Amino acid sequence: MQYRRCGKSGLKLPAISLGLWHNFGHVNVFSNSKDLIYTAFNNGITHFDLANNYGPPPGSAEEVFGKIIASDFRNYRDEMIISSKAGYTMWDGPYGDWGSKKYLVSSLDQSLKRMKLDYVDIFYHHRPDPETPLEETMAALSLMVQQGKALYVGISNYEALEAEKAIHILKEMGTSCLIHQPRYSMFDRWVENGLLDVLENEGVGCIPFSPLAQGMLTDKYLNGIPADSRVATSGVFLKESNITAENIQIISRLNEVAKSRGQKLAHMALSWILKDKRITSVLIGASKSEQITDSIKALNNIEFSTEEITLIDQILKG
Numbered sequence: 001m002q003y004r005r006c007g008k009s010g011l012k013l014p015a016i017s018l019g020l021w022h023n024f025g026h027v028n029v030f031s032n033s034k035d036l037i038y039t040a041f042n043n044g045i046t047h048f049d050l051a052n053n054y055g056p057p058p059g060s061a062e063e064v065f066g067k068i069i070a071s072d073f074r075n076y077r078d079e080m081i082i083s084s085k086a087g088y089t090m091w092d093g094p095y096g097d098w099g100s101k102k103y104l105v106s107s108l109d110q111s112l113k114r115m116k117l118d119y120v121d122i123f124y125h126h127r128p129d130p131e132t133p134l135e136e137t138m139a140a141l142s143l144m145v146q147q148g149k150a151l152y153v154g155i156s157n158y159e160a161l162e163a164e165k166a167i168h169i170l171k172e173m174g175t176s177c178l179i180h181q182p183r184y185s186m187f188d189r190w191v192e193n194g195l196l197d198v199l200e201n202e203g204v205g206c207i208p209f210s211p212l213a214q215g216m217l218t219d220k221y222l223n224g225i226p227a228d229s230r231v232a233t234s235g236v237f238l239k240e241s242n243i244t245a246e247n248i249q250i251i252s253r254l255n256e257v258a259k260s261r262g263q264k265l266a267h268m269a270l271s272w273i274l275k276d277k278r279i280t281s282v283l284i285g286a287s288k289s290e291q292i293t294d295s296i297k298a299l300n301n302i303e304f305s306t307e308e309i310t311l312i313d314q315i316l317k318g
């Protein structure tokens with residue numbers, strides 16, 4: 001595994017991190033979830049990303065993870081970077097959503113109980129809140145660091161200008177913003193229009209989520225929808241309607257470029273993000289442990305020629 005410095009902080013993260021959005025809920029097979037954590041950690045993936053609402057049901061991914069850590073990884077806590085977040089709907093009433101201090105502080109306390117941890121390494125505000133003053137949300141993050149409940153804090157899904165503002169407010173409070181977690185893949189390149197520049201200027205790391213576009217940027221949907229795929233088993237966030245003929249045509253052409261580089265498309269999709277030095281880590285999901293060992297192979301080739309970049313850009317334009 002390669003480890004990359006997170007912005008200008010003292011912390012290094014693995015180039016590939018594991019997210020627990022899917023496949024760790026109470027609805028999933030516990031032995032498989034455990035297998036995924038073992039496979040990741042045994043292959044140098046030291047960073048595990050959670051959120052209060054991951055499941056289903058919401059909260060259950062933290063419970064499952066907490067059970068695994070307590071029983072099998074207690075002695076390895078200092079070798080792990082564990083994150084959580086709050087910002088989406090979690091409980092009823094006006095205090096279980098968005099970005100108030102009341103919600104964020106209560107939510108982190110709940111997450112620590114579910115995961116049976118004394119602290120998280122990174123706590124994120126999960127999405128910007130248009131109604132709560134940014135100062136209040138950032139003060140809540142800063143408080144968590146002062147209380148020792150989070151070692152570092154970050155933001156997720158913030159656009160370039162609001163990210164810059166949040167980073168500055170935190171700095172004035174004496175707390176550094178460690179990292180930003182945006183969606184970024186060959187299919188969704190919004191971060192290239194300003195956000196990555198802001199993060200570089202401010203010395204903040206970047207950990208893109210859904211780098212495989214939830215599995216679309218692999219060869220799995222080229223010949224239909226496999227029964228064990230996210231579209232077939234969950235179908236909530238990635239739907240059959242996303243697997244359009246137009247997308248398949250693009251995926252198929254990208255697959256040929258990957259082959260010419262001696263890679264599978266999943267590898268190329270990850271290495272295409274990691275070619276940018278501003279990226280700290282790519283945050284993958286996995287339903288099977290073999291996908292983790294497979295995705296790590298992306299690190300064997302993260303260099304792209306100018307011709308390859310141009311060709312990929314052309315293909316993505318459709």
Ligand code: NDP
Pocket residue numbers: 018019020021022049050126156157181208209210211212213214215216218219220228229230231266283284285286287288290291292294295
């Ligand atoms: P990906 O884009 O990596 O998609 C993961 C899915 O791709 C897997 O479940 C699997 O799908 C398929 N897959 C993974 N590796 C391979 C492989 N080598 N070959 C073939 N198929 C593969 O990421 P996710 O969408 O899962 O998101 C990753 C993490 O990002 C989340 O767990 C979460 O931590 C974070 N996230 C953060 C958000 C935020 O708002 N901050 C929002 C969303 C995610 P299949 O099930 O079909 O096998």
